[in-house]
Amino acid sequence: MALPPSLRVSFSPQELELIACEELVEIIPLIAMEKTAFISGAYGPLRPPNKAKVPLWMAMNLKLKKKCHIVAPDWLSVEYLQDKLLQETNAEGFSALPLRFAEMSKVLLDVAAEDIPNSDKVRSLLKDIREVRQAKSRDGLKKIDHIELSLANLCAMEINEIRPFYTRAMDVLTHLARSPIADV
Amino acid sequence: MDDDYYSIDSILAENQKIQCTFKVDIPDLGHLDGGHERDIKALSKIQLPLWMTYILIFSDYADFTVPAPFSSRVKNALNAECKSVRLSALVGAGASWYAFGKIVMRLLAQDAARDMGAVLTTAFRERLLEVIDQAQHFAALGHIGGAGQSNDTAAAFREGLDATERELFALAQDSARSTKQWYESTDRGRR
């Protein structure tokens, strides 16, 4: 009623994107703006061509109106991602990536691809990384029981995708493991 | 698959019948199995719904036979090739083999209950991977399709899923689909 069924088991990817857009990114503003008090904090002043840190939602807004360039975060580069892909393929477990890297990279590549060096290569590396990690998360399913499962370094979007059936499967196993109620 | 008083699924699951063998004579209830006798005689076998059996068994008025979906034949089949067993055929379309099994577990003595629990849990965990794999595959395809002989086995498996597994299939498929749609969406046209 108050909450639609699909949202009772998970966030929507769009909601995760909204949360991720609070993260700060660096921009090169093309307009000037005085230091301004927003609800989440004070941002600016924007004095081109000096870099400034603003929340991702603000950066996207400005970028879409062609009022800034984005400075790609360190982790959104070919070198960094190639390294991570290597780690993913050579080691068990998940490599450490920023918790909201999927949401942030999607937004940045969508709106500011021209500001990201080698954006096509970056996109393809992200896809590869995603696929390797998805294959690994199948192993997590094999280990699932009604007690606990450690999933170090899983990122927000990945957790969100597996959440509905992982938690339901655990609920079923908990139900099966519960000792029969002796009601006499 | 829950302990909710208002759960329709639980109510329906408890309506399933099992065979009970009465240990004592019960006067005037001979109509329970549609029979013509006025009384139930000791040692007679009657099919009764699960919700009625709890008190009879705990009060030691009757014993029950482990129902067919959990017979040794089924257990052996699960041991041999878990994913080939059609659980939906055992309990009927729309019913949950696991939920039924859990209810039966409550009637069993401790050791037997533990064994049954192990059978249910093992089957669930082994089949789970296949359920999720197929669900994610279907989310990617968007429709029934794909070539190759593995398709028949896959289709057979899907038809054999019980209600609990179907629910998990749907959860995995929906989740994969909405995530995929999000990855493919774009904001560029919006503003």
Next chain:
Amino acid sequence: MAERDHALLESEDALLQSASPLANGLGVTDTPLQQLIRQWQNERYAPEILAGHEAALNVLLDHIRRQSDTIQHLRNDPGSSEDEHFRIMLAQTEIERVKFVVRSYIRTRLHKIEQHARLIVDTPGLQGRLSQTELNHAQRRFAKLTETYFHMSVLQALPEDQRGLDDDAAFVPPMIPEPNRSHSVFVHAREDCPPVPLPDSNFLTMRKGLIVLTPYSVIEPLLADGSIELV
């Protein structure tokens, strides 16, 4: 004109004051918005209603009101510059974001309160987690409403001793549904955590940064002090 230009700035100090970190027990500081976002996530994933965060909520609602007022002034001012226009647009965008989170947070709580209205009404310990408005809704409107509906549609046709809505009979689940506290949740440790007992008599010790899937009841004690968050 000048004073209007600075409308978005003059309250800056005040805003910075209240936007400034609210310390929690960890010594890690969050803005009210960050706090609410975290609480929103916790509330969405937890099977039972959590303690309400009226303080942070009210701070934010206040912010929203003041920002909206400022924007109104600036929009009605014919002398607003193009730059001003930008700030207005950004402030409006942010307001919509915050309103979305606030609304979703309140809806999530409402959903759980309605699910467990009867239980909340019967359990003083749970009532402390609700705001007065939420409590009123649970007591007067929802619990009473459902009871009346059941009574009118079914119960009044049953024998008197079969009309109860709080029976706890043998072999049957209790009539007043309780939240499933064994429901599994994904937990992220924000700090090193003390060990907590698991259902199999082992212990779970979470180091900072760890992500674990485990029953809600296992980690519930850690949730209150903010050392973990649900993800």
